[in-house]
Amino acid sequence: MTNFDYQTPTRLIFGKGVVREKLASVMAQYGDRVLLTYGGGSVKRIGLYDEVRDILKDKQLFELADIQPNPKFNPSVLEGVRLCQENNIDVILSIGGGSVLDCTKAIAGVAGTLKGNPYDNVEEAWDIVCRRKPTTAAIPIVDVITMAATGSEYDSGGVISRTETNDKLAYFSPLVFPAVSFIDPVYTFSVPTKHTLAGIADCINHIMEQYFCAEHTDLNDAFMEGAVKSLAKNAKKVLQNPEDYEARAEIFYACTMGCNGIYALGNTYSGWPMHAMEHALSAYYDITHGEGLAILTPRWVERIEKFGKNVFGVQGTDASIQAIHDFYKGIGIPMTLPEVGIDESRLAEMAKHVADNEGLDKAWAPLLEKDILEIYQACMK
Numbered sequence: 001m002t003n004f005d006y007q008t009p010t011r012l013i014f015g016k017g018v019v020r021e022k023l024a025s026v027m028a029q030y031g032d033r034v035l036l037t038y039g040g041g042s043v044k045r046i047g048l049y050d051e052v053r054d055i056l057k058d059k060q061l062f063e064l065a066d067i068q069p070n071p072k073f074n075p076s077v078l079e080g081v082r083l084c085q086e087n088n089i090d091v092i093l094s095i096g097g098g099s100v101l102d103c104t105k106a107i108a109g110v111a112g113t114l115k116g117n118p119y120d121n122v123e124e125a126w127d128i129v130c131r132r133k134p135t136t137a138a139i140p141i142v143d144v145i146t147m148a149a150t151g152s153e154y155d156s157g158g159v160i161s162r163t164e165t166n167d168k169l170a171y172f173s174p175l176v177f178p179a180v181s182f183i184d185p186v187y188t189f190s191v192p193t194k195h196t197l198a199g200i201a202d203c204i205n206h207i208m209e210q211y212f213c214a215e216h217t218d219l220n221d222a223f224m225e226g227a228v229k230s231l232a233k234n235a236k237k238v239l240q241n242p243e244d245y246e247a248r249a250e251i252f253y254a255c256t257m258g259c260n261g262i263y264a265l266g267n268t269y270s271g272w273p274m275h276a277m278e279h280a281l282s283a284y285y286d287i288t289h290g291e292g293l294a295i296l297t298p299r300w301v302e303r304i305e306k307f308g309k310n311v312f313g314v315q316g317t318d319a320s321i322q323a324i325h326d327f328y329k330g331i332g333i334p335m336t337l338p339e340v341g342i343d344e345s346r347l348a349e350m351a352k353h354v355a356d357n358e359g360l361d362k363a364w365a366p367l368l369e370k371d372i373l374e375i376y377q378a379c380m381k
Contacts, residue, residue: 002266004265004266008261010154010177010179011180014183014252015183015185016184016185023142027056027059030091030140032090034061034090034093035084035087035091035092036063037095038063038064038065039065039068039099040066042191056093062089064079069288069289070168070289071158072160072162073129074162077106077110077125078125080103080104080106080107081114085111090140091139091141091142092104092108092140092142095144097146097150098153101158104143105141105173106171107139108138109171109175109176110128110129111138112136112138113138129171135173135175135176138175140179142180143180145182147188148200148203149290150199150202150255151206151256151257151260153178153181156175156177156260157172158170158176166284185248185251189242189248193239193332197332197333201290201293201328205275205290205293205297206258207227207228207263209272209273209274209275210267210270211225211263212364213264215267216267216268230250231250231251232311233250271362271364273300273363274293275293276354278292278293279354280353280354285341287341288340290333295337295340298335299378312324336380337379351369351370351372354369355372
């Protein structure tokens with residue numbers, strides 16, 4: 001087992017009605033000037049936006065709306081930093097899915113680091129996001145997460161896209177752990193089936209990226225195998241009944257735990273190759289992240305005999321790969337790149353971009369440019 005030094009400062013408040021019960025008292029700890037960040041219309045359709053504004057009616061609220069899936073550095077991060085600096089924001093409240101929270105983390109870190117400096121220095125802000133310059137301070141973050149997927153509610157990072165350069169990069173800093181995360185599975189009842197399933201696929205991949213590594217422990221393997229079993233079982237339940245609270249709660253719990261590092265304590269690092277390859281797909285084509293991961297997974301997996309045996313009850317590498325493919329296909333996730341609108345025209349360009357920027361030649365199972373291209377090509381059919 002490798003050495004580790006681990007701490008998470010995030011308080012998780014989980015269950016039915018916790019926003020109405022505890023949001024006011026939590027927000028009272030962080031000041032009166034609040035930036036409210038959210039995406040499209042879903043938080044308004046489910047009533048969360050109005051509920052939050054009512055709970056915080058005595059605060060000074062400023063808003064950043066329309067944060068997109070695969071959140072964008074320009075305009076969302078830069079606009080959020082501007083709002084923080086111009087309005088001397090005390091705390092950011094993120095309501096919505098993982099993309100909103102990922103964007104909020106970048107805003108909090110850039111605004112905190114650049115406090116007192118011009119917010120419109122685009123390249124300096126980007127240097128912080130892509131970690132060429134350190135995050136030295138951050139505005140506190142509270143979130144009400146409405147999508148079970150990324151686990152952003154319990155980790156210290158996010159993924160930000162810069163469309164003009166086709167970059168989709170991970171941003172990390174221990175300073176941007178959410179201070180408090182509210183998780184009410186009821187908010188996921190109305191999430192469209194496509195996004196529910198993509199979120200489950202995203203979480204399964206978070207787990208698999210940690211499972212497939214050189215040195216691992218029996219305890220971590222058991223945690224991860226159990227989490228994937230739970231996700232597979234409860235995915236089928238919510239397809240039958242989208243308002244099955246217990247199934248939604250199990251899925252949300254697994255997603256929250258899946259990406260904050262607990263499952264990998266003492267393991268060696270794998271390089272997260274599936275995410276590296278998918279980031280190019282969704283940076284170039286803006287596809288749904290979880291669907292891209294599901295398409296890539298069966299084509300990449302090699303060390304999966306134990307995984308397939310313990311999770312799906314099948315023997316042999318080929319059978320395990322097929323079991324993963326059939327599970328995703330069986331719950332309705334597209335399983336080829338053409339199904340999500342990607343043709344062969346930019347596969348080589350994306351393979352080079354990944355090889356040049358993601359360091360997969362040093363991953364647990366090293367991938368060179370030709371290997372990455374072969375995996376993309378295998379995803380065409």
